[in-house]
Amino acid sequence: MTGQVRPVAGDLPPASSPTIADVARHAGVSTATVSRVLAGLGGAAPATSERVLDAARRLGYRPSGVARSLKLRTTRTFGLIVTDIENPFFPQLVRAVEDAANAAGYAVLLCNAVDDPSRELAYLELLADRRVDGVVIAAASLGRRQQAWLAEAPVPVVLVNGSVPGTRIPSIESDNAGGGRLATEHLLALGHRRLAALTAPRNADAAARLAGVRDAVSGPAAELAVGEGDPTVAGGEAATDQVLAAQPGTTGIVAYNDLMAIGAMRVVRASGRRVPDDVSVVGFDDIGLASLVEPPLTTVAQSTVEMGRWAIERLTAAVRGESAGSPGPLPVRLVVRGSTGLAPPQV
Amino acid sequence: MTGQVRPVAGDLPPASSPTIADVARHAGVSTATVSRVLAGLGGAAPATSERVLDAARRLGYRPSGVARSLKLRTTRTFGLIVTDIENPFFPQLVRAVEDAANAAGYAVLLCNAVDDPSRELAYLELLADRRVDGVVIAAASLGRRQQAWLAEAPVPVVLVNGSVPGTRIPSIESDNAGGGRLATEHLLALGHRRLAALTAPRNADAAARLAGVRDAVSGPAAELAVGEGDPTVAGGEAATDQVLAAQPGTTGIVAYNDLMAIGAMRVVRASGRRVPDDVSVVGFDDIGLASLVEPPLTTVAQSTVEMGRWAIERLTAAVRGESAGSPGPLPVRLVVRGSTGLAPPQV
DNA sequence: CTGAAAGCGCTAACAT
DNA sequence: ATGTTAGCGCTTTCAG
Numbered sequence: 001m002t003g004q005v006r007p008v009a010g011d012l013p014p015a016s017s018p019t020i021a022d023v024a025r026h027a028g029v030s031t032a033t034v035s036r037v038l039a040g041l042g043g044a045a046p047a048t049s050e051r052v053l054d055a056a057r058r059l060g061y062r063p064s065g066v067a068r069s070l071k072l073r074t075t076r077t078f079g080l081i082v083t084d085i086e087n088p089f090f091p092q093l094v095r096a097v098e099d100a101a102n103a104a105g106y107a108v109l110l111c112n113a114v115d116d117p118s119r120e121l122a123y124l125e126l127l128a129d130r131r132v133d134g135v136v137i138a139a140a141s142l143g144r145r146q147q148a149w150l151a152e153a154p155v156p157v158v159l160v161n162g163s164v165p166g167t168r169i170p171s172i173e174s175d176n177a178g179g180g181r182l183a184t185e186h187l188l189a190l191g192h193r194r195l196a197a198l199t200a201p202r203n204a205d206a207a208a209r210l211a212g213v214r215d216a217v218s219g220p221a222a223e224l225a226v227g228e229g230d231p232t233v234a235g236g237e238a239a240t241d242q243v244l245a246a247q248p249g250t251t252g253i254v255a256y257n258d259l260m261a262i263g264a265m266r267v268v269r270a271s272g273r274r275v276p277d278d279v280s281v282v283g284f285d286d287i288g289l290a291s292l293v294e295p296p297l298t299t300v301a302q303s304t305v306e307m308g309r310w311a312i313e314r315l316t317a318a319v320r321g322e323s324a325g326s327p328g329p330l331p332v333r334l335v336v337r338g339s340t341g342l343a344p345p346q347v
Numbered sequence: 348m349t350g351q352v353r354p355v356a357g358d359l360p361p362a363s364s365p366t367i368a369d370v371a372r373h374a375g376v377s378t379a380t381v382s383r384v385l386a387g388l389g390g391a392a393p394a395t396s397e398r399v400l401d402a403a404r405r406l407g408y409r410p411s412g413v414a415r416s417l418k419l420r421t422t423r424t425f426g427l428i429v430t431d432i433e434n435p436f437f438p439q440l441v442r443a444v445e446d447a448a449n450a451a452g453y454a455v456l457l458c459n460a461v462d463d464p465s466r467e468l469a470y471l472e473l474l475a476d477r478r479v480d481g482v483v484i485a486a487a488s489l490g491r492r493q494q495a496w497l498a499e500a501p502v503p504v505v506l507v508n509g510s511v512p513g514t515r516i517p518s519i520e521s522d523n524a525g526g527g528r529l530a531t532e533h534l535l536a537l538g539h540r541r542l543a544a545l546t547a548p549r550n551a552d553a554a555a556r557l558a559g560v561r562d563a564v565s566g567p568a569a570e571l572a573v574g575e576g577d578p579t580v581a582g583g584e585a586a587t588d589q590v591l592a593a594q595p596g597t598t599g600i601v602a603y604n605d606l607m608a609i610g611a612m613r614v615v616r617a618s619g620r621r622v623p624d625d626v627s628v629v630g631f632d633d634i635g636l637a638s639l640v641e642p643p644l645t646t647v648a649q650s651t652v653e654m655g656r657w658a659i660e661r662l663t664a665a666v667r668g669e670s671a672g673s674p675g676p677l678p679v680r681l682v683v684r685g686s687t688g689l690a691p692p693q694v
Numbered sequence: 695c696t697g698a699a700a701g702c703g704c705t706a707a708c709a710t
Numbered sequence: 711a712t713g714t715t716a717g718c719g720c721t722t723t724c725a726g
Contacts, residue, residue: 379714
């Protein structure tokens with residue numbers, strides 16, 4: 001089948017995209033003039049300008065981004081590596097990053113690492129080979145080899161929600177410790193004294209969140225059990241099983257993230273307890289889902305919009321040759337919904 | 348601040364990426380030889396090969412994808428336009444498309460149209476300018492201007508979950524009518540006779556789903572009320588308000604998608620009715636969320652993996668110059684969970 | 695105001 | 711087995 005072939009009439013665009021030379025020929029000028037006119041940088045006689053614009057329009061000419069990138073040594077593209085696009089936190093971040101990038105005139109090459117460090121590294125190289133102007137990494141954790149690569153990355157890199165301790169790679173993080181503290185204080189204020197934290201040891205920011213919880217708990221005479229799991233609903237279920245076994249009297253749970261919190265609610269309910277009457281649960285992230293579950297989840301919200309904005313802003317600065325460090329932690333805020341309530345009366 | 352400047356020793360990579368010429372010089376050969384060796388297409392003396400590989404490694408040479416694209420006239424990139432990345436259905440699709448594209452050796456440029464037709468068009472042009480090798484559009488609906496653009500797109504395009512009636516653009520869709528029928532028959536089999544459908548008129552595939560529902564209902568002596576709204580939780584709430592007002596005795600609801608179904612459950616509950624005891628609800632899509640809500644949602648699952656696979660497969664075929672039509676509808680399957688149950692006894 | 699020409703980094707004939 | 715060269719499509723001095 002040669003289904004693609006169509007009869008071509010007079011001035012119609014050729015099969016493969018017209019080039020600047022085609023336009024130049026049709027307008028009876030040089031390619032330099034076409035380039036100038038199309039760039040909008042005046043300096044061309046109105047009549048000439050007219051002819052060029054006209055030819056371009058007739059031919060349906062669109063400059064090749066590829067050729068332009070080669071010449072200009074910039075692709076106007078940023079790479080974005082996320083740990084797992086199917087975790088509802090990331091679409092929000094992707095959106096924020098893409099919006100910010102678009103606003104700055106950049107496109108985004110999305111790379112979903114699927115929680116696989118080797119894919120992460122492969123993507124890093126892919127992006128470098130494609131000469132993106134910068135890459136933002138939103139990864140829960142970073143392997144050794146990725147860190148090594150990043151240490152001498154040939155392109156500007158920013159980290160979102162994570163950092164590489166040894167290096168100078170700019171990064172931004174929410175106030176994770178503050179968030180953990182906030183969540184815990186909320187529970188404490190409601191009278192809870194037997195608390196549990198659900199953590200996800202593989203995630204870089206989990207430690208800070210847990211530290212915040214510990215910090216808050218240390219004041220009042222309260223107890224804290226800790227459970228571990230993956231940062232998923234299933235992981236939250238597993239972690240909750242642990243803490244409920246270790247400390248059956250638990251009345252308040254603060255989870256590493258909303259997914260784990262949802263898992264916690266399921267297990268709590270499966271154990272015959274009610275949320276929030278018997279056990280209160282608070283999450284982290286405020287994913288869209290949080291307000292949709294029953295009861296709606298009390299959670300610590302982070303601003304993905306801010307993160308995306310900062311990441312792109314930092315990258316565009318790097319493109320301009322400016323250097324800068326990492327800002328302080330991004331403020332978080334507690335969103336109180338239905339999954340937390342007064343502690344049940346002491347038995 | 349000139350923070351980027353570092354002292355350079357002997358053989359270290361230059362500030363800006365080394366080119367093939369650098370490698371050639373260091374290895375004492377021509378660029379052609381370097382290109383051959385690196386391409387792995389034999390025809391080079393082992394010793395030479397060795398020297399080239401060595402030089403490349405020492406310099407940290409990585410071929411420029413941009414230059415290669417210009418020369419080879421292919422970017423090994425596909426564009427992916429989605430209606431709204433924050434709608435949980437799309438991350439799944441994004442993942443499927445990206446996986447398939449990666450497997451075929453392509454990267455994916457993600458474009459989130461944010462439900463805005465003009466952005467959609469802008470993206471189409473952006474992708475064309477960047478000379479992507481193909482684009483997959485996953486849009487709920489397409490405006491006139493986009494359709495016009497698509498009709499003579501300069502690059503292969505495939506549509507996922509939608510089609511442009513007049514044209515020959517290859518597209519793939521789930522068996523929407525079949526899904527609507529399946530959902531309805533499930534309710535009918537449970538004894539429901541006062542049914543309601545929640546539809547999202549703006550979405551192209553909504554009509555087919557509704558037709559499927561109507562089709563199933565027409566057999567038994569059953570009644571059907573129809574409510575309209577956006578394909579979101581809020582839209583589902585609005586639509587449910589309508590049908591409950593119009594037909595208070597409704598016991599079974601089939602929603603356009605899971606989000607609307609969740610909205611329906613909320614309104615049903617808010618009205619004092621229980622799910623599924625008083626009213627059964629079935630959704631469409633089987634987003635991750637579906638199994639997490641309370642009660643878990645009965646829904647019609649579509650295979651995003653299949654869709655992604657087909658889309659990429661079709662695009663790579665087009666790249667190879669092959670032509671082909673659209674396949675038949677993709678099968679869907681009913682996933683029965685807790686939101687549906689026997690119809691309550693007649694009053 | 696406009697054109698000629700160089701060159702971005704790479705590959706692929708076409709020599710040798 | 712390897713080198714020379716042209717050229718992908720564009721921008722940008724440098725001349726005129």
